[in-house]
Amino acid sequence: ELKVEQNPLFLSMQEGKNYTIYCNYSTTSDRLYWYRQDPGKSLESLFVLLSNGAVKQEGRLMASLDTKARLSTLHITAAVHDLSATYFCAVDAGNQFYFGTGTSLTVIP
Amino acid sequence: GAVVSQHPSWVICKSGTSVKIECRSLDFQATTMFWYRQFPKQSLMLMATSNEGSKATYEQGVEKDKFLINHASLTLSTLTVTSAHPEDSSFYICSASDNYPYEQYFGPGTRLTVT
Numbered sequence: 001e002l003k004v005e006q007n008p009l010f011l012s013m014q015e016g017k018n019y020t021i022y023c024n025y026s027t028t029s030d031r032l033y034w035y036r037q038d039p040g041k042s043l044e045s046l047f048v049l050l051s052n053g054a055v056k057q058e059g060r061l062m063a064s065l066d067t068k069a070r071l072s073t074l075h076i077t078a079a080v081h082d083l084s085a086t087y088f089c090a091v092d093a094g095n096q097f098y099f100g101t102g103t104s105l106t107v108i109p
Numbered sequence: 110g111a112v113v114s115q116h117p118s119w120v121i122c123k124s125g126t127s128v129k130i131e132c133r134s135l136d137f138q139a140t141t142m143f144w145y146r147q148f149p150k151q152s153l154m155l156m157a158t159s160n161e162g163s164k165a166t167y168e169q170g171v172e173k174d175k176f177l178i179n180h181a182s183l184t185l186s187t188l189t190v191t192s193a194h195p196e197d198s199s200f201y202i203c204s205a206s207d208n209y210p211y212e213q214y215f216g217p218g219t220r221l222t223v224t
Binding site: 048 | 143151152153154155158168202204210211212213214215216217218
């Protein structure tokens, strides 16, 4: 069974600080996705990473994929309160599609 | 663009009844649609994938006869929870794509409560 683990599960950080969320997965895949979910809401697609070494940036968020290490990172630069949400990575391994455990991010003013 | 709607947004039903949830792509033709469920404060679990005109592909552990999925057109997929029980209470989210794996667009979700 494909396992997708995120670290940390909970993150509280001050505005203006930088931090990285990690997403590790257990099988070969070059399809990885990052999503944001606000409380009580559905998902918003953030990034689609479809090859080894892929790096994408949008605003204060940057995502990367290392398929050899089976690792993706979501880097937050100079966090602002509006980034408070739960972030999920998801992996498509062909016949399996799994979401990570989620990282609940709280940005403190 | 790329808007996906779900109806209803929330529903309460009695144990033993069936509930149908609709997922529509409003401004594009969705060749592939996905159904997920999410329990409170947990991650999402893919239930099934459906392509227009084909039978849905269910994930392991998801009961096909209990969760009926129909993808009758390029803009509509339905999930019917048959003989619902309290343990089926969950947040059900659909997504749709016209170019998977490049993108999938999520609906707003349907909160189902079975009493």
